[in-house]
Amino acid sequence: MKYLLLLMTGLQLLFLPQAHAQEEAAAPKLVEWEYTAEKKNDGTYLLHFKAKVAEGWKLFSYTMSDDDPNTRFTLDSLSDTRAAITGVQEVGDLKTAKEPILDNLEIRYFEKEVDMQATTELKGEPGDIKGVITYMVIKGEEVVPEETEFRFNADPAAGLVAAKAGLQINAEEAGKLKRSKIDLKNPVSKVGGILEEGKGVWVVFLLGFVGGLIALVTPCVFPMIPLTVSFFTKSSQNRKQGIFNATMYGFFILLTYVLFSVPFHIAGAAEPEIFNNISTNVWLNIFFFAVFVVFAISFFGVFEITLPSGLASKADSKANKGTLVGIFFMALTLVIVSFSCTGPILGSLLAGSLNSDGGAWLLTAGMAGFGLSLALPFALFAMFPSWLNSLPKSGGWLTSVKVVLGFVELALAVKFLSNADLVTHWGILHRETFFLIWIIIGLLTTLYLLGFIRFPHDSPVKKLGKVRIFFAVLFGAFTLYLIPGITNTKYARLKLMSGFAPPMSYSWYGNSGHEKGAVEPDVINDYEKALALAKEQNKPILIDFTGWACVNCRNMEENVWTDPEVHALIKDNYILVSLYVDDKQKLPEGEEFLHQFADGRTKEIKTIGNKYATMQSENFINSSQPLYVLISPEEKLLTLPVAYTPNIQEYANWLKAGIDAFEKVKN
Incomplete structure (x- = not known):
């Protein structure tokens, strides 16, 4: 229990700085701090951190170990070169007690108030120093991590003087952002204007629709079509009821996917820039990169990704009811059990939508397209079960589809790593490096389709069918198209890859050659x-x-x-x-x-x-x-x-x- 609480509080502290200003505005701190500096001798100061603890709460002592809840003072990297905290003393009523929620750990804590005094030695010439206090407080079963910034300015007479910590409202700097002379309502010429076109929404809807069609031919979804149709044909008392049940089944599949986008509308209404922040967040892009690599490895047959079995079982048990509720849970069951195949495609759709202008509405359009293309075949085959005879039989071709999707997921993973690299200027994934990786992935995909590469659970390719040859030629041609992208020639500008690959200026060759x-x-x-x-x-x-x-x-x-x-x-x-x-x-x-x-x-x-x-x-x-x-x-x-x-x-x-x-x- 103790380590679970520490893990949870650690995660809260990890994300605390990102929401620091919002939290300060939303609720007062459980501990209020005051700072003063007392000069002891040349180069040595006693920094007083006086804490006022909220009623009923306990502030963990500085003397608690690093592995337990505690209070700590940390100088930032620049201040660390100017000063060093050599010791901390606590002046106050220190109490000890065994805490049941922390596995009866003996804790040391303060109530109401304490003065934590940090002996600090300055290095060289006096300079401003600043840092952060990270601390935890406890009340009953609540353990809350908080942090607050502190700052001391160098003063020629007094040495160190406490100053306001954290960012302050600055009218002069604010005036540089809100330009008073720019009048959006009165331009010299009325030419131009931002048109609210729906083209982007329809493009994403169609991409989602195509994604749903791809999901249909995966091993998790395709075999479920005859099983679902069999259920409806047996449970319907007449053709009219069968058509109604099939229609509602398709509608509920569509609804399930559309509902997934609702939270993003709420978040976007609260903060319009959230989608830009999400799409360019370094750690989120690295997370997408890692997830897509895991999905790709799963598609290669190394392991299977599934949602918790209990979730699928609960949905399946409710699906046995012969009502609209039962039909809804049948649709939900399909969504859940097919996740291992639809998840990577949905992940691409989610990340792609949030990386585009339009945010939540684009995501809704994409999810609607995906849900519609997935719902239509199930609904239509349930209405017209005789069509099942025209479907190809399940077999090894489904595994081949899954492996090819794995290669596609690897290529998409590189794009998310590229996003993180671009916004941070790491310089690890230049334009030519990006293309080189894609060329290798394209070559491996082509060789796989031609039967030169095999993965676990693959059947030997005895004969190349027309569809397999078509896709091998398609991937091979696209791979050849990418090759000029790694050269320093005028042919390096690949129009099909504009905007997807890193810009021309982010290159091995700098701004020379093909940048003309x-x-x-x-x-x-x-x-x-x-x-x-x-x-x-x-x-x-x-x-x-x-x-x-x-x-x-x-x-x-x-x-x-x-x-x-x-x-x-x-x-x-x-x-x-x-x-x-x-x-x-x-x-x-x-x-x-x-x-x-x-x-x-x-x-x-x-x-x-x-x-x-x-x-x-x-x-x-x-x-x-x-x-x-x-x-x-x-x-x-x-x-x-x-x-x-x-x-x-x-x-x-x-x-x-x-x-x-x-x-x-x-x-």
Whole structure:
């Protein structure tokens, strides 16, 4: 029990920093801390951390071991080079007791208040030091981890002076994000505008539909079609009832998958930027990478992924009822027992939707398409059982489908690792490395389809059928198509892979060779520098709100900006600044702050991505990328902003309208 509680509290502490500002606003701390510094002699200080503990709670002592609940003081990496905590004394009423919830562990704790005094020695010249107090409190069966930041500023006279810890609201920095001169409602020209088109939703719906069709021919789903049809034909008293039951069965399969997207609508309503945060979160992308690799290994037949058997048993027991409730649980049972095959496809759909603009609605569209394509065959075959005779028999071909899906999952896993690599600039998965891995996966898939490679549970390929040859040729041709992507030639720009692979600039070869023809930003990730450059050259600014993991951004850069007319319009007439809203690079210490919105909400601005994502949403009421904005050096909005515009002429006309508008307002 003790170790389970410690594991749970450890997980809470892991995610605590991400929700720090929200938690502070939502509820007061169970322990309030005050800090003071007392100079003992040259270079030695006594830091007082005075704690006021909430009524009924117990604060664990600093003297508790590292393996048990405790209180700890940790300096950040920079402060650690300036100071060292050499000892901690506690002044207060220290109590001891055996705690039943912690396996009768003898705990040492304080109630109401305590002064924890940390002896600190400064190294070299005095400098600001800061850190964090991590501590746990207990009340009855509740063990709660908390943390709070502390800070001491160097003072020439007093030595160290306690200062406000954590990020503070900064009106000056906030003014740099909410630009008062930009008036979204009154551009010089009404050309442009962000159209709310449904094309993206329908594309994702169709992708989901195709995913459902693929799931149908997997070993977990295909054999269930005749079993389900047999159930309906035997249980229906007449044809009319059979058709009704089959229709409701299909509807409930569709409904089950659509309901999966509901929580994401709730989360998106609470925080519009959540989908961008999810899609570019480093650890989440690494998690997807690991999960997809596990799914691939499972598809190769090494082991089987299943949901808990109890869940399937409960759903199956309720499915025996001959009512709508029973039909619903039959549909739910199908969803559960087929998870080992549908899970990887659904995972691709989930991750792909959250990586796209549109968030929850795209996910709903994809899940609806998946559910519909999975539901239709079951419903139709239940209505017309004689059609079953036209279905191919189950056999080794189902295993082959599963193995090919395993290779596809491996390729998708590389994409998620690439997302994490791009936003952190690790440099481990350049464009050519990405293509090289995909080429190897494509070659292995082709060899498998041709019978040169076998996996566990595979039957020997005695004769290559037409379908197998077709897919072998398809994968082989695609593999050959990828090969120029690893070269330093003009052929390296692969149009089909635009936006999916890393950008051309993220290359083994740097910005040389095949990068010719691309539009290089005049300024990257610094709006103030772009503004100064625009005033110096008396040119308008093209703001490019983009993202390292943004597919449509790469499509625009590699297929629209490379057009000779568009290239010339941007290069000759605009100062181009690219602002990456998913850049995880930390801002310099003095530039971090707490941004307050008009409705009172606050948001921590700690990274370059935080800064420009907030700037985009505050000024242009939009959180999707790409977003293109044209302004004068005095920040007069020249046209209405535009989003993803794959039509080259339409985008060129918008740029020309910005030039004409600038002529009307320039000095």
